[in-house]
Amino acid sequence: MKIVVCVKQVPDSAAKMTVENGQVSWGEAPLVINPWDEYAVEAALVQKEAHGGDVIAVSLGGESAKEALKHALAMGCSEAVLISDPALAGADSQAVAKALAAAIRKIGDVDLVTFGRQAIDGDMGVTAAQTARILGWPALTLVSRISQLDSSSRTIQVERSVEDGRQVVQGKLPAVISVVKDFGEPRYPSFMGIRKASRANIPTWGLGDLGLAAPVSVVSWPKVENPPAREIKTEIIAGSSAQEIAEQLADKLLAEKVL
């Protein structure tokens, strides 16, 4: 089995987003592997353990995105590739999907591609489906379990987590899946894995290496605003007993129509 996992580097989830001159900024927040993508790495590694083969982590981003790839290597991926090109700055999800699909084709003989359900910065949740469409492969989204993967009949069966329950969905390999939290806790990078990842040589592929011209983004985001600041009043309720304080609190909640 040859499995590709797509991982994005994003600002830490605790980072506060601000908008400066119409530009989104997460300040000096540390950059981490997109938390949802750790589940995608886990799903890929479980399949590698069951069927043998390799897991190749792919990220599109700047040089710093190699750290997200090293995290995936430390978890157990066999190889990693960075897609980076100045012409990809500000790329929309379709342009990103085109570059990811070209890298998957260049890797060659790929059976399965795993994605996270969404990136916590862009929150589009569409890149897996768009990449599958460009490749012409089935897209099985929001996967909580891979119940069957048969490399001889070239089929995959998964369970999808949806609001009203679970669905069993089947498709042909090669396929693209996006993985949700219900899949199970992703493993921690091992000490040996971290050492191996720190020494890894990660190749960088530009658009020329992928045989792509500069992709034209069809979506732009000219205006982004922070939500209006909320006015918060704090009041400490004093009283001689817990009951008196609780009664005052209940009165105030009733007056504010909270209860």
Ligand SMILES: Cc1cc2nc3c(=O)[nH]c(=O)nc-3n(C[C@H](O)[C@H](O)[C@H](O)COP(=O)(O)OP(=O)(O)OC[C@H]3O[C@@H](n4cnc5c(N)ncnc54)[C@H](O)[C@@H]3O)c2cc1C
């Ligand atoms: C403020 C703002 C608004 C935006 N609005 C739009 C918009 O309306 N339409 C639009 O097309 N684009 C938009 N973008 C761009 C979009 O965020 C990027 O194109 C992005 O790479 C894809 O969307 P996402 O990050 O939300 O990924 P999602 O689709 O949420 O990501 C799903 C999965 O795809 C994989 N993935 C995503 N990006 C990468 C990557 N770079 N490398 C490897 N794997 C990856 C990961 O597995 C991830 O879990 C916007 C960006 C910003 C900053």
